Each structure stands twice: as structure tokens, then as C-alpha cells.
Amino acid sequence: MQPVVLLHGLIGPFADERAVTHLRPAVVLSPDLLGYGPEADVNPQGITIDAQVEYMRTTLDTRAPNTRVHLVGHSVGGVIAASFAHGYPDRVESFVNVEGNFALADAFWSTQVATQTLDQVNAMLEADRADPARWLRESGVEPTGDRIRSAAEALAYQPAGTIQVTARAVVEYTGLTAGAVKSRPIRSGAFAAAGSATVVRCRRRRRTPASPMARMTRATRLWFTAWPPPSRSWAVTLGTP
Structure with a gap:
């Protein structure tokens, strides 16, 4: 079985054993994107979607x-x-897509953050770090001990500058017209994989992105119950798009 690569969202990381366990015995890689975890010292101005793609290429070439x-x-x-x-x-x-920001209507939180100053993003992040249980509740997730610990880890995993420039990069990349050059990779890339493309959508959140754990766990479980992937693309919808 080929390796499984988990790519986290605006708030990282994604390497929790509760989700990874559903993917065993496959090799599971959870690389930290530019600006996150060990890569948090990267110059934020160099963080773009294209830069993240090239970083992924070099990472996979190595790992x-x-x-x-x-x-x-x-x-x-x-x-x-x-x-x-x-x-x-x-x-x-x-390719399994879980709430991918393929359009501005999907990237609603990134759209909000992209308009904020760095001081505003930092103040928001510090408030959420001070009370991760509240952050979970506002995201529609019942705070338990494990979830609060995971939320605290996720909120501490990236600086405010990373969140701001990544949100702006998403808005720039997805906010172009259908005929724009950069909009095509998102649409065609979703079905470029030789095996399958799975789309998982969940309820929209009011302000902040909920911990991705439950969504990713359900997505990977559903995906692997259909293993091996079908020869054509398919979609799974969870909750209300």
C-alpha cells in the first residue's frame, strides 16, 4: 500500500493517533507546512500556495x-x-478532500482573517489559546479533556503571521474567476489523481475552524472501508454542505 499523506489546514498540525490508527498498516506522513511547527520560523512573506506545493514536492522526494x-x-x-x-x-x-477551500464560499474563515491586521489576528489567536474550550464550543465541538489538549496543541502550532498570510494566500488563489490561470489547478487537480477523488463536506462553522480531528477521522474511515479506491472519482457528503 502506498503512503498516506495528511495535509493540515489553517490551524495545524494533523498527526493525531486517533485518526492515524484508521490508516494502519499504511505508512502515514503528516508533514508540517511552511510556517507551522518546526517550519514556523519561515519568512511569512514567502508563504504562498505555490510555495507550499513545491515544499510538498521536496518533502515527498525525501520521505x-x-x-x-x-x-x-x-x-x-x-x-x-x-x-x-x-x-x-x-x-x-x-485524493481525499475534507472541506477544501476550492471557492471563496468555502474559505469563509480565511476570507475574514485575510482582511485583519496582524495585531488583530494575534489578539484573536491569543484569546483562543487562553481558552481552547471556548474555541471548541464556538466551533460546535463539545470540549472534552482530550479535545481541549488537542485544541491547545493546534492553536500553539503556528504564529499569527502564518495564519494571516496563509489566509490571504487562500483568498488570492481561490478568489479568481473561472477563466483565470490559477483557478484551473484547483478544479482539475481535484480529479487528476489516478485512483479517486473523494470530497467530504461538513457543517459550516460560525467563526473559527473546529478541530479537524472528527472530520478527518470520519473521512479516513469512510475512505478505507471502500479500499481499494474505485477506478473512477466519487464523492461522500457528511453533514450539511
Whole structure:
């Protein structure tokens, strides 16, 4: 079985064993995107969707060389995964999209953040870090001990500058007209994978992105109950799009 690559969204990381366990015995890679975790010191001005795609290419060349991979992208990670599949279709076996920001209507939180100053984003992030249970409740997630710990880890995983420039990069990349050059990779990339493309949509959140754990866990579980992937593209809808 080819490796499974999990790409986190605007708030990272995504490497929780509660979701990864559904993918065993496959090799599971959860790379940190530019600006996140060990890559948090990257100059924020260099963070674009195209830069993330190239960073993914070099990462996979090192960690999963000479093999195709199954991509699972959440939110911003869905955009990056689709763009990667468009640019490097020979590296992608299948693609699972969980709430990917393929249009501005999907990138509603990124659209809000993109208009804020760095001070405003930092103030919002610090308030959420101070009370991760509230952050979960406002996202429609019941705060439990494990979820609060995961939320605190996610909120601490990236600086405010990363959130701001990533949100702006998503808005720039997805906010173009259907005929624009950069809009095509998102649409064609979603179905460029040789195996399958799965789309998982969930309820819209009021302000902040909920912890992706439940959504990603359900997505990976549904995906692997249909293993091996079908030879054509297919879609799964969870909740209310």
C-alpha cells in the first residue's frame, strides 16, 4: 500500500493517533507546512500556495521517493493537495478532500482573517489559546479533556503571521474567476489523481475552524472501508454542505 499523506489546514498540525490508527498498516506522513511547527520560523512573506506545493514536492522526494501517495487534505490542505495533484499527477494515487477551500464560499474563515491586521489576528489567536474550550464550543465541538489538549496543541502550532498570510494566500488563489490561470489547478487537480477523488463536506462553522480531528477521522474511515479506491472519482457528503 502506498503512503498516506495528511495535509493540515489553517490551524495545524494533523498527526493525531486517533485518526492515524484508521490508516494502519499504511505508512502515514503528516508533514508540517511552511510556517507551522518546526517550519514556523519561515519568512511569512514567502508563504504562498505555490510555495507550499513545491515544499510538498521536496518533502515527498525525501520521505516517500519513487512512489505514488494517497493525499488527504483538510481545508487549506485540500487546496494544496489539489494543486499538488495538478502539478505532479504522477506522484498521486488518490485524493481525499475534507472541506477544501476550492471557492471563496468555502474559505469563509480565511476570507475574514485575510482582511485583519496582524495585531488583530494575534489578539484573536491569543484569546483562543487562553481558552481552547471556548474555541471548541464556538466551533460546535463539545470540549472534552482530550479535545481541549488537542485544541491547545493546534492553536500553539503556528504564529499569527502564518495564519494571516496563509489566509490571504487562500483568498488570492481561490478568489479568481473561472477563466483565470490559477483557478484551473484547483478544479482539475481535484480529479487528476489516478485512483479517486473523494470530497467530504461538513457543517459550516460560525467563526473559527473546529478541530479537524472528527472530520478527518470520519473521512479516513469512510475512505478505507471502500479500499481499494474505485477506478473512477466519487464523492461522500457528511453533514450539511
